[in-house]
Amino acid sequence: MKIDVRLNGRDTAWEAPAGATLLAVLRDGGPNPARMISVKRGCETGDCGACTVLLDGQPVNSCVVAAGRAHGHEVTTLEGLAADPLMISLQKALVDHAGVQCGYCSPGMLISLYHLLRECRAAGVRPDDHAIREALSGNLCRCTGYVKPVAAAAAVAAALEAVQAAAPGKGTVAS
Ligand code: FES
Ligand code: FES
Numbered sequence: 001m002k003i004d005v006r007l008n009g010r011d012t013a014w015e016a017p018a019g020a021t022l023l024a025v026l027r028d029g030g031p032n033p034a035r036m037i038s039v040k041r042g043c044e045t046g047d048c049g050a051c052t053v054l055l056d057g058q059p060v061n062s063c064v065v066a067a068g069r070a071h072g073h074e075v076t077t078l079e080g081l082a083a084d085p086l087m088i089s090l091q092k093a094l095v096d097h098a099g100v101q102c103g104y105c106s107p108g109m110l111i112s113l114y115h116l117l118r119e120c121r122a123a124g125v126r127p128d129d130h131a132i133r134e135a136l137s138g139n140l141c142r143c144t145g146y147v148k149p150v151a152a153a154a155a156v157a158a159a160l161e162a163v164q165a166a167a168p169g170k171g172t173v174a175s
Contacts, residue, residue: 005070007034008080014067022062022070023051026077038078038107042140049139052108053077059115061138078107086121087114089159093152101143109139113153117160126161129154 003014003025014034016025023044026036039062042050046064053062054076055069081087090113093099100106116135120127127135132153136146 001068003067003071005072006074007036008076014070016067020067022053022055022060022065022067022075025067025070026053026062026075027051036077036079040104040107042104047140048105049108049112050105052111052139054111054115057115059112059138076111078110081111081114084114086117086156086160089156090114090117090153093156094149097148097152097155099144099148099152105139105141105143109136109141109149112136112139113149113156117153117157120157121160121164124164126157127153132157 001016001018001020003016005012005014012034014025021044023039023041026034026039027041028035036053039053040050041063042048044051044063046061049061051062052059054060054074055062055065056073057076078087087110090110094106094110112135113132116127116132120131129150132150133146135153136149141149
């Protein structure tokens, strides 16, 4: 099956066996040059969030999305956000708040948090802790837990709010 996808801002053509998941194509590459190793293989049942990527800007568990679903669509992995200032801020905050131990869950968490903060920034609002926890509810961590990643995201959200302080329509997300 031929799949034309915009991967991390580049038009890409994949050859994938029928039934292949988006995770398999992104992670393993096969005949494709993808090899997006930030996309982690965890449960493969849609429960842990280790494989989270953005599909047309929305977080999805790539292990339960058929690769063919990406045909004609845009897929973004952590690799594609390496130079994004918001993602850089999130990564730094996660490290500064000791929110990383083995790091296996971190790419998925970062994608979920990036989506939340980008949406909130566009709306001119700051997510509260509950909204951050909601955003992370599909990302399981066996090591650090959730207090530190939530604190890291809250710190970035506060910094964004400070930048947007003069913007109209500012508020706090009611979640
Ligand atoms: S590997 Fe996809 S949700 Fe766990
Ligand atoms: S830091 Fe190890 S699974 Fe989250």
